[in-house]
Amino acid sequence: xxxxxxxxxxxxxxxxxxxxxxxxxxxxxxxxxxxxxxxxxxxxxxxxxxxxxxxxxxxxxxxxxxxxxxxxxxxxxxxxxxxxxxxxxxxxxxxxxxxxxxxxxxxxxxxxxxxxxxxxxxxxxxxxxxxxxxxxxxxxxxxxxxxxxxxxxxxxxxxxxxxxxxxxxxxxxxxxxxxxxxxxxxxxxxxxxxxxxxxxxxxxxxxxxxxxxxxxxxxxxxxxxxxxxxxxxxxxxxxxxxxxxxxxxxxxxxxxxxxxxxxxxxxxxxxxxxxxxxxxxxxxxxxx
Ligand SMILES: Nc1ncnc2c1ncn2[C@@H]1O[C@H](COP(=O)(O)OP(=O)(O)OP(=O)(O)O)[C@@H](O)[C@H]1O
Numbered sequence: 586x587x588x589x590x591x592x593x594x595x596x597x598x599x600x601x602x603x604x605x606x607x608x609x610x611x612x613x614x615x616x617x618x619x620x621x622x623x624x625x626x627x628x629x630x631x632x633x634x635x636x637x638x639x640x641x642x643x644x645x646x647x648x649x650x651x652x653x654x655x656x657x658x659x660x661x662x663x664x665x666x667x668x669x670x671x672x673x674x675x676x677x678x679x680x681x682x683x684x685x686x687x688x689x690x691x692x693x694x695x696x697x698x699x700x701x702x703x704x705x706x707x708x709x710x711x712x713x714x715x716x717x718x719x720x721x722x723x724x725x726x727x728x729x730x731x732x733x734x735x736x737x738x739x740x741x742x743x744x745x746x747x748x749x750x751x752x753x754x755x756x757x758x759x760x761x762x763x764x765x766x767x768x769x770x771x772x773x774x775x776x777x778x779x780x781x782x783x784x785x786x787x788x789x790x791x792x793x794x795x796x797x798x799x800x801x802x803x804x805x806x807x808x809x810x811x812x813x814x815x816x817x818x819x820x821x822x823x824x825x826x827x828x829x830x831x832x833x834x835x836x837x838x839x840x841x842x843x844x845x846x847x848x849x850x851x852x853x854x855x856x857x858x859x860x861x862x863x864x865x866x867x868x869x870x871x872x873x
Contacts, residue, residue, distance in 0.1 A: 588652045588730055590614045590637060590762070595646035596786075597632050606632050608786045610646070614731060617821060619757050619776055620764040624783035630766045631659055631735055633783060637764055638733040652730035652762065657737040661720035663708050669695060669719050670704035673726060680727030687726075694722035697752075698745045714740050721745075725752050732756050734765035738772060751844055758818045758845040775800020776841045801865035803843040805836040807850055809857040816857075818849035833860075840865050 596608040606629040614620060614637065624630050635641040636648060638656040665672055670691055677687025695701050698718040703711060711719065717740040724732060732753070738746050750773055753763050765773070781788045802824055811831035814820065822845055825837045838846045843862070850857040 588616050588650065588762075590650040590652055590654075590731055591648070592636065592643070593647045593649070595636060595643040595648065597629070597636060597641070597644050605644075605786050607636075607643075607783070610788050612637075612781070612788060614652075614762045614764055616652075616730065616762055617757055617760045618762050618778040619753065619773065620762070621773070621777040621780040622764060622766045622783065623770075623780065628783040629786065630783050633788075634733050634735045634764065634766060637731070653727065654731040654733065655724035655727055655729035656733040657720050657724045657735060659735045659739075661716060663711060663713075663716035663719075665708045667708050668705050669700065669708060669711065669715070672708055672719065673722055676723050677726050682727075690726050691722065694725055695719075697748050698722060699742070699748075700745075714742060714745075717741055718745055721749055721752075725756075728759070728761070729756075730761050732761055732763045734763065734767075736766055736768065738767055738769065750841065754822075754842045754845045755848075758822050758842065758849070773841060775839065801840045802837040803840045803865060804861075804863040805838050805843065805846065805850075806860040806862075807834050807836060807857045808832055808860055809834060809850075809853075816849040816853040819846045822846050822849075 592610050592612045595610040596605055598605045622630050622633060636643055638654050639648060640656060673691030674687045677690050678684055682690060692704065695704050698721065700715050700718040703715050708716065721737055738749060741749060753773065756763050780791050782791055809832060815826060822842045823836045823838050827835045829835050847859060850859060
């Protein structure tokens with residue numbers, strides 16, 4: 586399938602006689618999944634992500650599939666001759682948006698990451714944190730089918746870190762695949778469908794939790810059509826759904842994805858009525 590990205594028996598080494606960084610790697614990224622890649626320093630995580638983003642080619646093996654891909658590199662080249670808004674608008678047009686739509690999307694993403702005030706600032710004058718916000722915005726702008734994040738949270742402030750987590754949940758709920766590396770083990774904890782460790786040049790799959798995100802659950806009571814179907818983005822994401830009386834539903838939603846589910850319900854035609862939202866108790870991995 587075109588939207589799957591598949592590595593088959595992939596190996597990568599730098600230089601003809603360089604040591605193999607990766608060897609015999611098989612990995613498939615499918616739509617609507619979140620994948621975490623971890624491993625010790627220098628084991629080949631960034632190498633793997635560059636292969637997945639097709640910015641680098643394997644020394645041996647095959648990469649197949651052509652999802653529309655966006656990538657946030659570990660180090661973003663910020664000394665570019667543009668303002669933040671100008672740069673993002675330019676990229677938006679490269680993604681196929683009209684100039685006006687690109688400018689609107691660029692402004693929206695800068696606002697979401699709390700960088701609206703820097704829209705007119707030359708990229709070279711942005712702080713490290715602000716330029717990281719631009720790096721993340723450029724990747725999200727084109728609503729990619731595959732989003733590759735290499736330490737993308739590094740340098741962001743707390744609000745922007747949370748916003749990026751929300752944006753990742755939105756991407757997977759909209760059917761995109763997201764793969765990320767992050768040094769913080771709590772990043773999106775419970776949400777990945779699969780976590781791989783790069784070890785000895787290969788990939789070890791440590792968890793595979795199926796297609797629904799895991800972790801603490803938020804309880805959402807909603808009212809909608811009796812015997813009705815949840816909107817697709819909500820249906821894909823909820824852990825459990827029960828119709829308690831005709832038209833009254835009790836949803837258990839992974840807390841990391843509750844924004845996505847609520848948005849899907851509230852923007853449905855006609856919208857669902859949200860009766861109550863009960864977040865999980867702090868420190869819980871338990872069900873409400
Ligand atoms: N362009 C390159 N040329 C030569 N060697 C490289 C290149 N890129 C990576 N390497 C080497 O490949 C190995 C894996 O590097 P890579 O950056 O993929 O690891 P990593 O797990 O992402 O590391 P870190 O956790 O430090 O970011 C390292 O030994 C590194 O020096």
